[in-house]
């Protein structure tokens with residue numbers, strides 16, 4: 001059973017559409033990165049999955065049931081983008097309060113606070129918490145009752161790099177235990193090793209979705225080869241020229257090596273020609289990163305939309 005499935009979903013708050021024809025699903029034991037610029041529609045997608053709103057068109061099914069059904073909602077954990085807590089209450093008191101609201105077992109509270117690194121601060125009032133500590137308390141709240149679907153909206157905002165890495169490791173553990181996780185973010189650095197699939201939203205439409213290999217194939221972006229000459233750079237450059245059909249390649253000399261951008265389909269033929277020439281001593285291959293792929297799909301039009309709908 002999928003954690004959620006959106007089929008041809010569209011939504012509008014007022015006149016202009018915010019989401020158009022979205023098809024997206026999440027399976028148990030999978031981490032999906034939902035990426036898009038400010039105002040792309042990430043939070044709106046989450047709200048539809050939570051059943052806080054109904055789609056104008058299409059269907060949203062969640063954990064085999066209907067979005068918004070209390071039977072379904074009790075198995076969802078949600079960390080909103082901006083977490084706010086009663087400032088006079090301690091972390092422990094707040095988490096106990098949410099535990100009662102969710103009808104979950106109060107005995108899990110100290111463990112959860114420890115899991116998010118708040119065991120030393122659990123009896124301090126949250127008005128003394130840093131932004132990162134409030135974010136961790138929000139995460140503990142989202143983890144109450146061991147949700148089968150966990151949705152996190154910008155979870156790394158306010159976290160330092162160590163806390164961010166801790167969060168990603170915790171998510172990986174939960175994923176390995178079968179939780180389906182959605183990570184909404186416009187912060188891409190560092191996230192690539194921790195997600196199984198990425199979905200890229202822009203202008204309310206899904207531009208691309210898949211694992212990194214599928215996204216790379218879909219983007220068909222150049223691969224950068226860093227070539228170490230067997231003899232000297234100019235001999236290697238001539239060998240590239242002799243390979244003839246690769247004329248027009250972008251070749252740059254860089255610290256005694258040559259950097260060459262090639263289309264993915266040209267990579268192996270060029271390398272074979274260079275190995276045969278005897279002029280190539282070593283090669284390293286740089287695939288486009290998640291950030292490169294994101295920028296490719298978002299494009300300059302997407303960047304112009306940063307900051308939301310105008």
Ligand SMILES: Nc1ncnc2c1ncn2[C@@H]1O[C@H](COP(=O)(O)OP(=O)(O)OP(=O)(O)O)[C@@H](O)[C@H]1O
Nearest residue numbers: 013018036037038039040041042043044045308309
């Ligand atoms: N309650 C609302 N009423 C009207 N328009 C809204 C409402 N909430 C969001 N919008 C608009 O819908 C679009 C999508 O917003 P959404 O919050 O889903 O984007 P997002 O991708 O989560 O952005 P961010 O990264 O800035 O949080 C934006 O243009 C936003 O201005």
